[in-house]
Amino acid sequence: MADNKVQYTEDSIKSLDWKEHIRLRPGMYIGKLGDGSAQDDGIYVLVKEILDNSIDEHMMGYGKTIDLKISEHKVEVRDFGRGIPLGKVVDCVSKINTGGKYDSGAFQKSVGLNGVGTKAVNALSEYFRVQSFRDGETKIAEFERGELFEDKKVEKTSERNGTKIVFKPDPTVFKNYHFIPEYLENQVWNYAFLNAGLSINFNGKKFYSDKGLHDLLDRRIDEESKRYPIIHLKGNDIEMALTHSNQYGEEYYSFVNGQFTTQGGTHLAAFREAIVKTIRDFFNKNFDAADVRQSIVASIAVRVQEPVFESQTKTKLGSHSVGPDGPTLRTFVNDFIKTELDNYLHKNQETANALLKRIMQSERERKEISGIKKLANERAKKANLHNKKLRDCRVHYDDKKGNEEAKNNTMLFITEGDSASGSITKSRDVQTQAVFSLRGKPLNCFGMTKKVVYENEEFNLLQHALNIEDGVENLRYRKIVIATDADVDGMHIRLLIMTYFLQFFPDLVKNGHxxxxxxxxxxxxxxxxxxxxxSEEERRNAIAKLGNKPEITRFKGLGEISPDEFGGFIGENIRLDPIILNKDTKIGDLLTFYMGKNTSNRQSFIIENLKVEKDIVEVESNAKKAADKAPLETE
Structure with a gap:
């Protein structure tokens, strides 16, 4: 028996070099891989890691411009900082724990402090090039998947000081990846908002902000939704912007040392707490915290020395102090809000009155639904014990412990009909993928109050499955995936589900879930x-590749795809289309047009966009030509 056991000897102990370790365990360094369909996928983290270094140079007073070019598979970043010391160019991008940020005099309150970021980008790129310009001289080094293959000698140059990085993410690591322009633009805008006076030229377009976080909220919320002008306050190492809107939910954008902390952390918790306390004290009324924060849209940015993040991707702050000898972060944020927000409200009575009016409205709405909410929650608790609608997974996004990569891969499929639900349920990954089954078309909830979420059993059970009743910070799944057929009924169900989220949980959509x-x-x-x-194009390419008249099957609905096949579509090759709201998207107008009773407007839109007979004939003619060359399809 002993002979069959795996031997544990000196040979069992392996030492990986830096690049091998990064490539073997990329999640430890960049969070998750992904294909670019989510805004926190690895390819965006790679861009961020390089940009962070350029931003840190700007923060130290070197360089007011950054040039950024991103094509389909290539990224170029050129800053005009001091430039990497020429003798250390190779070391700075290929030796772990090598960098200038260990010298606290050279870099104060920067984001990247562990000397890993640029090395991770190098190791995870099929091609990586670094060039430093410094005092009339330049040096270039080139790498392939972290391996140095070109180390050029120092040459003379007339270019301005700074650093230029070019890289191509490795397609064997980031499979089928693609950059989504809206995600990149949001990323660049955040850098601009947090560094007023910095110009970032991204693919020929200039990104620049004068008013910092005030501009961020201006971009995120349309003028008609604001209940009062944006409150914008700045202090040493802290900045905040705040307003209330007409939408449901709470919407926050929090930053530490220029890093967008998508999962919040100590600073955001302190901020939310301080706002409630200050407003209660100002009005001398013990408001319910939920009423104060309902419909809030706010942003906070702090700068701290030696920040402690809960993961390498720095999306959640764990620090509890401003610096080694400074106050706790909670005290620091609370003291600033208490003084500055109180002063502002005293000086701006009109804003204070509008704020009070919004809080009173939230209080009335909460009391109106309190009775039905209690009954609905009791019903949901009973249903959760035997919830046939939800086939849950084992790992959840809000788990306090567990593997970060697994938590980031959690998703809930919302399906319609038993056959589609059955296929997904049988082929899903039970660790990270859950299924919520609709019994048919959900209610069109456009124009209704949140009372309907509790009155409608299906909506209430979905809310409980996601755990978003009290806000999205306890969301149980990183991605909510609408999985319906691509026919007319499926599209209608898709619109109805999207209406539910946009109407009652817009922050869920805005945060890319x-x-x-x-x-x-x-x-x-x-x-x-x-x-x-x-697509039709992929079909033509497949026929050309396989040749010799392959068999072609046209799928009509999810239910007719066998569970074995479905596993290939929801595994590592899953294709997801994100729902993205850009600056010009006004949720109210969008829902009114598509889901409201403006029948004549919709009719005109449909008529104007209909294919005329000539177009249809042309499409059918092209299809017939393709069919003549290809075999008959099976259905």
Whole structure:
């Protein structure tokens, strides 16, 4: 028996070099991989890691401009800081725990302090090039997946001081990746808002902010939704902006040393607490905290020495003090808000009155639904014990402990009909993928109050499954995926679900949690290979590749795709289309047009966008030509 056991000897102990470790365990360094469909996917973290270094240079007073170019698979970042010391160019991008930020005199209150970021980008890129310009001289080094293959000698240059990094993410690590322009723009805008006076030229467009976080809120919320002008306050190492809107939920944007902490942390918890306390004291009324914060849209940015984040991706702050000898972060934030927000409200009575009016409205709405809310929650508790609608997974996004990569991969599929739910349930990853099954078309909740969320059993159970009744900070799944057929009924159900989230939980959508599952339209196969196609173009390419008249199947709905096949579409090759709200998207107008009773407007839109007979004939003619060359399809 002993002979069959794995031997544990000196040979069992392995030492990986830095690049091997990063490539073997990328999640430890960049959070998660992904294909670019989520705003915190690894390819955006790579961009951030390089930009952070340029921002730190700017913060130290070197360089007012950063040039950024991103094409489909290549990123270029050129700053005009001091430039990496020429003798250390190779070391700074290829030796772990090497960098200038260990010298606290050279970098105060910067984001990257552990000397890992740029090295992770190097190791996870199929091509990486660094060039430093310093005092009339320049040096270039080139790498392939972290391996140095070109170390050029120092040469003379007439270019301004600074550093230029070029890299191409490795497609063997980031499979089927693509950059989504809106995510990149949001990322660049955040850098601009947090560094008033810095110009970032991104793909020929200038990103610049004069008013910092005031501009951030201006971009995030349309003028008609603001209940009062944005309150914008600045102090040493702290800045905040605040207003209330007409939407449901709470919406926050928090930052530490220029890092967008998407999961909040100590500073955001202190901020939310301080706002409630200050407003209660100002009005001398013991408001319910939920009424004060309902419909808030706010942002806070702090700068602290030696910040402690809860992971390498720095999305949640764990620090509890401003610096080694400074006050606790809670005290620091509370003291600032208590003084500055109180002063502002005393000086701006009109704003104070509008704020009070919004709080009183939230209080009335809460009391109106308190009775039905209690009954609905009791009903939901009983249903949760035997909830046939929810097939849960084992790992959740809000778990206090556990693997970060697994938590970031959690998703809830919202499906319609037993056949589609059955296929996904049987083929899903039970660790991270859950399924919520609708019994048919949900209610069109446009224009209704939040009371309907509790009155409608299906909406209430969905709210409980997601754990978003009291806000999105306890969200149980990182991604909410609408999985419906691509026919007219499926599209309608998709719109109804999106209306539910946009109407009552818009912050969920704005924070990038809502997606549409992309499923294949065709299966093209021969005896040796099967290719799933998501478009007509992919179908044509597949036919050309397989040749010799392969078998083609046209999928009509999710229910007819076998569970074995479905596993291939929701695994590591899953394709998701994110629901993105840009600056010009006004939720009220959007929902009124698509889901309201403006029938004549919608009719005109449909008529104007209908394909005329000539277009249809042309499409059918092209389809017939393609069909003549291809075999008959099976259905």
């Amino acid at each position: 809502l997606f549409i599952l992309d499923t294949p339209l065709f299966r093209v196969r021969n005896k040796k290979e099967t290719i799933y196609c998501y």
